[in-house]
Amino acid sequence: MLKEMESWARKAGRLQMDNFQKNIEIDSKDRKIDLVTEVDKKSEKILVDKISTAYPDHSIMAEEGSNKSNDSRYCWIIDPLDGTVNYVHGFPIFAISLALYKDDQPEYGLVYLPYFDDFYVAQRGQGSYYNGKRIHVDEDYTVKDGIIATGFPYSHQESNESLELFNKILPEAGGIRRTGAAAYDLCQVASGVFSGFWEIELNLWDIAAGILLIEEAGGVITDFKGKTLRMDSEQVVAGNKQVNYRLREILNK
Incomplete structure (x- = not known):
């Protein structure tokens, strides 16, 4: 499952990098500073098409509205481009976020940063990983020193x-x-x-x-x-x- 998700994210990520710091179509949502670009929409289409082909019975909830409700126990939650304002202004912190929920609980999660080619992935009961290396929160941190x-x-x-x-x-x-x-x-x-x-x-x-x-x-x-x-x-x-x-x-x- 995670390998599939990684391949989908890479494809959407290539689209984002091909258009990064270039002239693209930009629009706003309900507020002028809440931006959406043609890259957001095209990235979402890539992910939704891949999911719909692989898992046609699953539901989908996506930021730009490509939602599908199949009364399924499984639902994909998609943010095709988290950090759109960063992306528009050429700041390289932006990500693709993809999660599979089962019965309203996350079972698989992936965050991909195309600019850095970094993957963060998790599977319920199997730990979290950064580019294949197990990661953990720092148990020694407090609010005052972190x-x-x-x-x-x-x-x-x-x-x-x-x-x-x-x-x-x-x-x-x-x-x-x-x-x-x-x-x-x-x-x-x-x-x-x-x-x-x-x-x-x-x-x-x-x-x-x-x-x-x-x-x-x-x-x-x-x-x-x-x-x-x-x-x-x-x-x-x-x-x-x-x-x-x-x-x-x-x-x-």
Whole structure:
């Protein structure tokens, strides 16, 4: 399964690299800063076509709307280009996120960074891997001595909520990073590079693969209340057990 997923991601990744830092068609969604490109749509079509051919009975949930409901126990969750704004501006942190859910639980997860040709993959019960090497969250990290990653929702121009949360974490953290791609951030937590992550107003396709990568790397990923993430969860906190707990403690003050 993971080999299939890797081959699909590579094909979509080649399309993205062929068009990176070139003139492409750009549009916006409900907000002017929420961008979508022809590359997003073509990448999604590649992935959806591959899945539909290989597993025609499976359901599909994809960011750009290529959804298919077959009343199946299996559902593919696709973000064809996480970090579109980065991609448009020539910043190389962008990723393809692909996950297979069974009965609303992630069974396989893959995040591919085409610019670096890096794969992060996980299978339930089998661990998480970066380019074939087993990875783990860093169990020794605390909020105070680690790097915490976050992102700002597209609504940040209309709401101060994300800034208020940022201001709660900043005095407590060793450092804060904002890469613009949640899928990538979760991979860095799973790899023990970032100690933790939090964000609001995320969609399932942003984090579907990352959820399994974190869990299989020995980490904890929940909502702000410590509850298991559901299909409709929008708040995310991740890290080792103590970082997850402490971040939630700060965010919920």
